[in-house]
Amino acid sequence: MPRDPDPPPAKRFKPGSPFFRLDKKKPGMLLPRAGHAAVGVDTQRKQLPIYQSRTQLINQIRQLHNAVFIGETGSGKTTQIPQYLYEAGIGRQGIIGITQPRRVAAISLAARVAEEKKVQLGKLVGYTVRFEDVTSSETKLKFMTDGMLLREAIGDPLLLRYTVVILDEAHERTVHTDVLFGVVKAAQRKRTEQNKIPLKVVVMSATMDVDLFSQYFNKSPVLYLEGRQHPIQIYYTKQLQSDYLQAALVSIFQIHQEAPASHDILVFMTGQEEIEVLARTCRDISKHLPESCGPMTVVPLYASLPPAQQLRVFQPAPKGSRKVVLSTNIAETSITISGIKYVIDTGMVKAKCYNPDSGLEVLAVQRVSKAQAWQRSGRAGREDAGSCYRLYTEEEFDNLANMTVPEIQRCNLASVILQLLALGVPDVLNFDFMSKPSPESLRTAVEQLCILGAVDRKDDQVSLTPLGKKMACFPLEPRFSKTLLISPDFSCAEEVLTIISLLSVDSVLYNPPARRDDVLAVRKKFISSEGDHMTLLHIYRAFKKVSGNKDWCRENFVNSRNMGLVLEVRAQLRDICIKMNMKLESSLSDLTNVRRCLAHGLFMNAAELQPDGSYVALDTHQHVAIHPSSILFQAKPACVLFNELLHTSRCYMRDLCLVDADWLQEAAPEYFRRKLRATKS
DNA sequence: GAGCACTGC
Numbered sequence: 006m007p008r009d010p011d012p013p014p015a016k017r018f019k020p021g022s023p024f025f026r027l028d029k030k031k032p033g034m035l036l037p038r039a040g041h042a043a044v045g046v047d048t049q050r051k052q053l054p055i056y057q058s059r060t061q062l063i064n065q066i067r068q069l070h071n072a073v074f075i076g077e078t079g080s081g082k083t084t085q086i087p088q089y090l091y092e093a094g095i096g097r098q099g100i101i102g103i104t105q106p107r108r109v110a111a112i113s114l115a116a117r118v119a120e121e122k123k124v125q126l127g128k129l130v131g132y133t134v135r136f137e138d139v140t141s142s143e144t145k146l147k148f149m150t151d152g153m154l155l156r157e158a159i160g161d162p163l164l165l166r167y168t169v170v171i172l173d174e175a176h177e178r179t180v181h182t183d184v185l186f187g188v189v190k191a192a193q194r195k196r197t198e199q200n201k202i203p204l205k206v207v208v209m210s211a212t213m214d215v216d217l218f219s220q221y222f223n224k225s226p227v228l229y230l231e232g233r234q235h236p237i238q239i240y241y242t243k244q245l246q247s248d249y250l251q252a253a254l255v256s257i258f259q260i261h262q263e264a265p266a267s268h269d270i271l272v273f274m275t276g277q278e279e280i281e282v283l284a285r286t287c288r289d290i291s292k293h294l295p296e297s298c299g300p301m302t303v304v305p306l307y308a309s310l311p312p313a314q315q316l317r318v319f320q321p322a323p324k325g326s327r328k329v330v331l332s333t334n335i336a337e338t339s340i341t342i343s344g345i346k347y348v349i350d351t352g353m354v355k356a357k358c359y360n361p362d363s364g365l366e367v368l369a370v371q372r373v374s375k376a377q378a379w380q381r382s383g384r385a386g387r388e389d390a391g392s393c394y395r396l397y398t399e400e401e402f403d404n405l406a407n408m409t410v411p412e413i414q415r416c417n418l419a420s421v422i423l424q425l426l427a428l429g430v431p432d433v434l435n436f437d438f439m440s441k442p443s444p445e446s447l448r449t450a451v452e453q454l455c456i457l458g459a460v461d462r463k464d465d466q467v468s469l470t471p472l473g474k475k476m477a478c479f480p481l482e483p484r485f486s487k488t489l490l491i492s493p494d495f496s497c498a499e500e501v502l503t504i505i506s507l508l509s510v511d512s513v514l515y516n517p518p519a520r521r522d523d524v525l526a527v528r529k530k531f532i533s534s535e536g537d538h539m540t541l542l543h544i545y546r547a548f549k550k551v552s553g554n555k556d557w558c559r560e561n562f563v564n565s566r567n568m569g570l571v572l573e574v575r576a577q578l579r580d581i582c583i584k585m586n587m588k589l590e591s592s593l594s595d596l597t598n599v600r601r602c603l604a605h606g607l608f609m610n611a612a613e614l615q616p617d618g619s620y621v622a623l624d625t626h627q628h629v630a631i632h633p634s635s636i637l638f639q640a641k642p643a644c645v646l647f648n649e650l651l652h653t654s655r656c657y658m659r660d661l662c663l664v665d666a667d668w669l670q671e672a673a674p675e676y677f678r679r680k681l682r683a684t685k686s
Numbered sequence: 687g688a689g690c691a692c693t694g695c
Binding site for chain 2 (some may be wrong): 106107108134135150151152153155156177179180181275276277278307308309333334335337338339354355356357368370412420424479480481516518577632633634638639651653654655657659
């Protein structure tokens with residue numbers, strides 16, 4: 006099988022200014038051509054390049070316990086390999102599970118494979134994602150989110166229902182995939198030891214950099230899959246660009262003046278504000294260009310955009326007009342836009358960094374990795390040859406990190422540790438991670454679980470308490486599952502269910518800046534002096550009273566999509582509570598108990614007013630401030646809980662709840678005694 | 687008196 010993509014073609018595009026230089030050394034990244042709709046699915050399957058290697062592939066996989074595949078996204082590997090295995094009778098005693106980092110991918114892949122096998126979705130071919138299980142006892146090819154397989158593993162750590170697990174999109178290195186690496190490896194070893202049916206593990210990645218995968222899975226062979234792909238010409242800037250936004254603007258109009266109008270442009274940027282500003286500038290400039298230039302349709306794209314506006318990226322621009330999509334990294338993986346001929350890569354991304362000592366997560370603009378830069382350029386060649394303009398020099402590219410730091414090395418690990426313990430991993434601190442998180446990060450996580458009463462520590466051994474075991478059953482952050490589990494003691498489980506559901510999805514509050522005064526006026530009727538949590542609870546109750554009426558949502562600036570999610574999350578959590586025989590009561594109008602309960606679960610996120618009017622977080626002793634969006638912004642209460650700290654111009658607490666300092670002491674006397682000692686020394 | 691990339695159970 007070929008190891009390298011085809012070399013790029015002759016230079017097809019001559020930039021009008023000396024701004025860019027062509028990369029002659031590095032091959033372009035290549036991507037697949039879409040299947041031809043007029044041809045039947047069987048013919049389409051046979052036309053995929055992977056079909057040529059079918060027999061060879063099957064013979065190889067049959068003999069292997071582990072294999073690593075490299076092939077571009079959509080090269081057919083994800084839809085074909087599970088079918089090849091099934092058709093060859095490999096793993097027929099059980100299920101072939103294929104994991105995906107995203108829900109939509111799991112669903113659409115299952116639908117595609119069911120179509121190819123000419124079966125009804127949910128029979129032979131099915132999928133499982135949160136809130137949706139379209140499988141049956143007949144299901145042999147099961148597409149699922151990686152988080153879902155991880156959940157399943159808690160009830161079945163050896164994954165005995167599965168004979169093959171295919172971990173797809175492994176290069177993305179999500180926390181879930183990374184934990185799964187260790188889980189499937191351990192399951193594989195134990196099944197061999199116990200003489201059970203062996204488990205085959207297949208890792209699929211889009212990047213060539215797969216040594217780590219191969220090493221980790223017992224030096225498994227790496228198989229290269231040829232894709233039917235289009236060449237992409239890469240350009241770099243000749244000099245360093247001090248202002249990537251300015252450089253993006255120049256590049257957009259450079260292309261706009263020279264390329265045919267049907268060639269669309271995709272620009273990768275860092276965030277909403279930046280995108281909206283550049284969109285306005287582009288629209289302004291394009292109005293004042295000579296007529297020979299033709300019009301421009303500028304479309305912003307980011308996750309918090311209302312769904313209707315997101316759909317605009319799929320609409321073709323009016324005839325003669327060029328579409329310019331300004332996007333965050335949502336267009337790197339989650340959303341695929343057809344017709345893109347040019348990609349402009351600013352080389353920057355907004356990403357979360359985690360400081361394990363302070364426990365603080367900071368969202369910061371950073372450089373992309375090489376892998377990410379290739380992913381971005383690949384978006385230019387979905388249907389035909391394309392070009393990618395990198396707004397940095399070739400030298401800067403060479404100095405980029407090869408891979409993005411795996412998420413597991415930059416997040417709070419409390420949930421991961423709890424889940425591993427629930428899986429029965431004996432020595433969590435020495436779990437066989439493919440990329441080990443820092444010891445401080447592991448220690449902080451165990452410490453947090455200990456304070457919450459989820460784990461016991463003896464010497465270096467960490468074990469789950471009965472409470473911790475229950476906490477692991479909820480798809481929630483540990484602090485939230487703890488709060489929910491103690492809510493029956495305060496006779497307010499129904500309210501806590503609502504509040505925790507509201508806190509675990511994106512905000513249900515819609516705040517269009519242009520209508521600020523209207524928003525404030527309308528929101529007055531829900532305000533609770535007890536804080537943001539109780540205000541949210543009021544909004545939820547009002548929403549339920551009108552049965553989720555869409556007009557009501559619009560009038561009250563409530564995001565109905567997110568509110569719908571709240572209902573789903575709440576129903577799922579409530580089911581788990583019922584299975585646990587928890588007493589579900591409502592505290593009705595008196596919300597003091599609810600706040601008292603929150604204090605007992607979320608005491609680690611508390612802050613106290615200082616004599617000078619500022620606040621200090623009790624856990625880390627750092628100075629914090631109330632975010633101006635909070636209901637309590639002007640109230641200056643003596644003691645508050647907060648849902649999260651947001652580090653921007655200052656360290657802000659968001660989503661606050663008024664509490665009594667005594668409640669916190671009651672909730673965790675030992676913890677606060679220690680904190681006090683730490684302050685004095 | 688601020689302004690938050692993207693997933694997922």
